[in-house]
Amino acid sequence: MSSDISLSQGALERHHQTLKTILRAFCLEHERDWNKAVPYVMFAVREAPTESLGFSPNQLVFGHHVRGPLDVVRKAWCYPPISDSTVLLDYVLVARKRLRKAHDIARAHLGAAQKGMKWYYDRRTKYHSFQEGDEVLVLLPLQGQPLAARYCGPYTIQERVGDLDYLVATPDRRKPVQLCHVNMLKPYYRFSSQEGSFSFxxxxxxxxxxxxxxxxxxxxxxxxxxxxxxxxxxxxxxxxxxxxxxxxxxxxxxxxxxxxxxxxxxxxxxELPVLRAPDFKKLSITLSDIISFILFS
Known part of the structure; x- marks a missing residue:
């Protein structure tokens, strides 16, 4: 079960991937003066509206659509020049009103986008809950390899913090107690060697x-x-x-x-009998579907 803000920022990672693809294309085309093309790339990225907010970054920062080179040429060709006699105070008030309205609409769009992403993420998830004293496996980084992780343990749940976070005792790690999201935990089962036990x-x-x-x-x-x-x-x-x-x-x-x-x-x-590890100290009976009789060992 995920929270409103998922641990995996898929939309942000896709944006970074698109940005790196654009920069790579410019660098390959302009090998000697690629650094001069970076401002133009950033201008194009900031001018494009985002799906989650419904506005471009320039609109949310400046309160209006920032004109690019084509906009300037189009206005000069298609529209006659108009004398601008706007009072500075009026311009500031109008810009402030536009920014406030744009931010309200952007927050509404972002909330709807987050709910949609949460619903998509939670479609195939299962709710997991742990109690104090439960043994769990925790997804932790490998020592010396911070970019790699695996499930380690077993560790013990000390306390539940909120709906989705737990304090886990990790005595063999640098931090003896760590705050872990439920997505980083999975239950640990101890196999019993007693006869008839089948809680696997x-x-x-x-x-x-x-x-x-x-x-x-x-x-x-x-x-x-x-x-x-x-x-x-x-x-x-x-x-x-x-x-x-x-x-x-x-x-x-x-x-x-x-x-x-x-x-x-x-x-x-x-139900019994349940498949389990053999006990070689006891008498065993081998059943085979190849021959029609039973071999005793």
Missing amino acids: VKVEAVSRFPAPTCRRGLHKFLGVVGYYRRFVPGHSTLLAPLTDLLQKGRKWTWSPDCAAAFSRVKQLLC
């Missing part, structure tokens, strides 16, 4: 998987359970109603047979 990450993921509503959702579910097909007797027959939905040209219809197959597969993967 994959089991929880399968049990909470919602019923698919489209082909893409069905592909995701089959990808989750596909690894365990060799451990479920009659896996292909059981999933036949679901795999038939992926046939080319077939219309999507979630029938009772599909719902029954979906529930049955989840039940088989979540």
